[in-house]
Amino acid sequence: MSDMEDLYQEIILDHNKRPRNFRLLEHPTHHAEGNNPMCGDEIEVYARVEDGRLAELSFQGQGCAISRASASLLTEQLTGKTVEEAHAAVADVLDLMRDADRTVDFMNDGEIAALTGVRKFPARIKCATLAWHALEAALNGEEAISTEG
Amino acid sequence: MSLSSKAPFDPATVRDDFPILSQSINGHPLAYLDNAASTQKPRVVIETMNRFYAEAYSNIHRGVHALSQQATELYDGSREVIAQFFGTNDSREIVFVRGTTEGINLIAQSFVRPQAGAGSCVLLTEMEHHANIVPWQILREQVGLDLAICPVSDEGDVDLSEWKRLLVEKKPLLASFVHVSNALGTINPAKEMIAAARKAGVPVLLDAAQSTPHFPINVAELDPDFLVMSGHKLFGPTGIGVLYGKYGHLSVMPPYQGGGDMIQKVTFEKTRFKAPPERFEAGTPHIAGAIGLAAAVRYLQSLDREAALDHENRLRAAAEEGLGGISGLRLIGRARHRASVVPFILENAHPHDIGTFLDQKGIAIRSGHHCAQPLMRRLGLPGTARASFTFYNTMEEVERLVDEVTRIERFFR
Numbered sequence: 001m002s003d004m005e006d007l008y009q010e011i012i013l014d015h016n017k018r019p020r021n022f023r024l025l026e027h028p029t030h031h032a033e034g035n036n037p038m039c040g041d042e043i044e045v046y047a048r049v050e051d052g053r054l055a056e057l058s059f060q061g062q063g064c065a066i067s068r069a070s071a072s073l074l075t076e077q078l079t080g081k082t083v084e085e086a087h088a089a090v091a092d093v094l095d096l097m098r099d100a101d102r103t104v105d106f107m108n109d110g111e112i113a114a115l116t117g118v119r120k121f122p123a124r125i126k127c128a129t130l131a132w133h134a135l136e137a138a139l140n141g142e143e144a145i146s147t148e149g
Numbered sequence: 150m151s152l153s154s155k156a157p158f159d160p161a162t163v164r165d166d167f168p169i170l171s172q173s174i175n176g177h178p179l180a181y182l183d184n185a186a187s188t189q190k191p192r193v194v195i196e197t198m199n200r201f202y203a204e205a206y207s208n209i210h211r212g213v214h215a216l217s218q219q220a221t222e223l224y225d226g227s228r229e230v231i232a233q234f235f236g237t238n239d240s241r242e243i244v245f246v247r248g249t250t251e252g253i254n255l256i257a258q259s260f261v262r263p264q265a266g267a268g269s270c271v272l273l274t275e276m277e278h279h280a281n282i283v284p285w286q287i288l289r290e291q292v293g294l295d296l297a298i299c300p301v302s303d304e305g306d307v308d309l310s311e312w313k314r315l316l317v318e319k320k321p322l323l324a325s326f327v328h329v330s331n332a333l334g335t336i337n338p339a340k341e342m343i344a345a346a347r348k349a350g351v352p353v354l355l356d357a358a359q360s361t362p363h364f365p366i367n368v369a370e371l372d373p374d375f376l377v378m379s380g381h382k383l384f385g386p387t388g389i390g391v392l393y394g395k396y397g398h399l400s401v402m403p404p405y406q407g408g409g410d411m412i413q414k415v416t417f418e419k420t421r422f423k424a425p426p427e428r429f430e431a432g433t434p435h436i437a438g439a440i441g442l443a444a445a446v447r448y449l450q451s452l453d454r455e456a457a458l459d460h461e462n463r464l465r466a467a468a469e470e471g472l473g474g475i476s477g478l479r480l481i482g483r484a485r486h487r488a489s490v491v492p493f494i495l496e497n498a499h500p501h502d503i504g505t506f507l508d509q510k511g512i513a514i515r516s517g518h519h520c521a522q523p524l525m526r527r528l529g530l531p532g533t534a535r536a537s538f539t540f541y542n543t544m545e546e547v548e549r550l551v552d553e554v555t556r557i558e559r560f561f562r
Contacts, residue, residue, distance in 0.1 A: 004509050040532035062531045064499035
């Protein structure tokens, strides 16, 4: 598979065209905005935490196919997880996107592994990790993060 | 129509003057369509600078030795060349700065700040580049200056009647506007806008960063009080640019940066400053940069610029027609008069994705807000994809762009 096809494989195109949980949450307990000024991605991540679990996740905003797909996959993958599991998942995904030597394993890594193609396009790593940074910020009670400064 | 002894303009041969253009990117011949961001350099500019460093380099102005005198002559000679290029006989009106951005900061601090206070304002437009917004915001923080903003239509034209009204109503200390918008391609009616300001007694700063590459700029004809431009956008090196200022203004302005070379006499108690332009050139300048910029100017003057502009306009028209025919594509910026800058968006693909796909085929464009976030917000866009052409681009490159964007649209549909 060519590098480009890797990067924009079916999973990503699907999640870009039909993003899951692309809506406002009625009563979010946590919320943060992620900004990638370099390319104009703006993602807002909403979470409703109940009994230590991410009962509901959603996102809004505009951005490139990579950032939208990543946010969509995030909401699918982390809904129902505990807050601790979510923190661990964020750290793991950030590592997965950056570490070119780490082997990709769809079974363990989940559909988000579809985004590991960004490793060959360093300018796009920030797109893939934006929503995850935003969720981390939200869970830590911060309002906004930016990939620049 | 000038009686030109220049050779007829040939896009194919002029391309050979630019060594960087003959390479391949990702297995495809480079199509460099990002000229609004920065332009490539002709061999003569590169060689002039290299030769300077190899044969004639020294610090200027203070040495009695041969190299220093040679370097000084080359530097001062560059200032003369550039003064002529902009249509002034007085080379004291040419200040070398790092670029447009530094030039605007200089005017903000040295011309406007001494007069500014709460209640005073500067007049800008909605389509300004951040370089012509942020320095004024910094001034606002420092002294409480207001920003008055002239609106822009959906097509990307400045509202001229509003411009005239704001000049009179707001009585700004300075009207500062962009000649050609890097984000939209709009060519503003600079002569008319400057005349209106002059009539209202308002001094004008013209941001010519994006206009000087396309057509000749004559300060005697346009009559701005100040003009700023960047060398790297004019086929010259980075780190050098020009602030033009009427001598009457410059001579009464306090310095911008203090240091060596801008002083007559220094004691710890008191220091006497030099006259312009040296007053505004503290420290050792980018000597090679100034020389390189003069070489770029001389190169441009060796071309039939009218024919080059015709060629650019033909490329623009072809790109607009080709891209405009793609369903789901919207051309942004449809001002009455446009430079060869073609911004567009696709319904189903983000500019960043468009740029990545094009890069894979060796086509370089720019995606994003183009340092004009307020304008993007005004147009309701997160950003655009922007192809920008200059005289060394070809019809073939336009066709490649249109073909690939067509494929991209289909892929994301």
